[in-house]
Amino acid sequence: MKNDLALIMALPNESKGLFEQAQIAVHYSGIGKINAAFTAYDVIQKTGCKTILNLGTAGSSFFNAHELVEVKTFVQRDMDVSPLGFEVGVTPMDTHFPHEIQLEPYFLDLPQGICGTGDSFETGQPKVSCNLVDMEGYALAKVCKKLNVRLISIKYITDGANDTAHLDWEENLLLGAQKLLKLYQSI
Known part of the structure; x- marks a missing residue:
């Protein structure tokens, strides 16, 4: 699987140089949905x-700190066009993709979560139903779905x-x- 796999992380802070020390190529997207979408497409x-x-x-108020969670679904927690009659999380007129992007699980021994992605560092309860939050995942998932590339998150x-x-x-x-890193090395 590693032969046709590309690794994307948001920031070098998240790898702490450990992946590079292990000679593992990492593509860093930067923070946010636009950076993540561009990087995914480019990679x-x-x-x-x-x-x-x-x-x-x-972040999560549902899962325990220090736990690894595989994302089974991504939603947008900051897409809010509710004044025009749309549900929070729904992109108006986007007929190609539902507001929830489902992923095929890979690590069956890990807990599965619903991740709300937004261009803000969440410190409260999101307006959409999710049990963990990030700032890049939904964009990665959408690009991967559009280009028929599997995403494991x-x-x-x-x-x-x-x-x-x-x-x-x-x-x-x-x-x-x-x-x-330990999880990556187990693949």
Whole structure:
């Protein structure tokens, strides 16, 4: 599987240099949906990969800190056109893709989650139904679906998506990188 797989992470902070030390190529997207979409498209076009593995961090008030969670569904937590009569999370007039993008599970021994993606660092309860939050995943999923590339997304829970999330995120990055590297090496 690793022969046709490309690894995308948002930031070098999330790998702490461990992947590079292990001679593993990482494509860093930067923060947010636009950066993630551009990077996914670019990586798919340049590498011809059949699978993108997204490893990264997420906040959750549902899952325990330090837990690895495989995302089974991505939703947009910041798409809000409700004043025009659309449900929060639904992109108006987007007939090609539902507002929930389903992924095929790969790591059957990991808990499965619904990830709400948005261009904000979430510290409260999202307006859409989800049990973890990130800032890139939905965009990666949409590009992969459009280009018929499999996406596998594993998130390390760094924080409780609450008022101390920014402190917890930074403090837990090294342990997260270690756990994500071990998972990658098990593929």
